[in-house]
Amino acid sequence: MANLALSQMRAVALQQAVAAAVPDLGDLRVTLHTKAFGEALPIACDESPIGRQLNRRVGVWLRPSTGSAAP
Numbered sequence: 537m538a539n540l541a542l543s544q545m546r547a548v549a550l551q552q553a554v555a556a557a558v559p560d561l562g563d564l565r566v567t568l569h570t571k572a573f574g575e576a577l578p579i580a581c582d583e584s585p586i587g588r589q590l591n592r593r594v595g596v597w598l599r600p601s602t603g604s605a606a607p
Contacts, residue, residue, distance in 0.1 A: 540574030547572045550594055 547570035554568060555561060561568070580587035 537574075540572055540576075543572035543574045544570070546592075547594070 551568050551570050558564075558566075575582075575591075578587075578591045579593070580590040582588050582591060
């Protein structure tokens with residue numbers, strides 16, 4: 537449970553950093569959402585420093601809007 541909470545805090549921090557770096561996201565019709573997975577989806581073994589580093593990652597998924605493409 538602690539890993540999930542840490543994962544969520546990192547995801548929110550990244551979301552806030554992106555929103556601060558691109559202040560006109562609303563004008564671009566972009567909505568940011570976060571989803572934390574904690575230790576649910578590892579890509580490497582957590583027994584080594586390299587494996588732990590690889591597991592601390594961020595994924596970005598893009599999904600087409602269901603709204604109109606016209607401004």
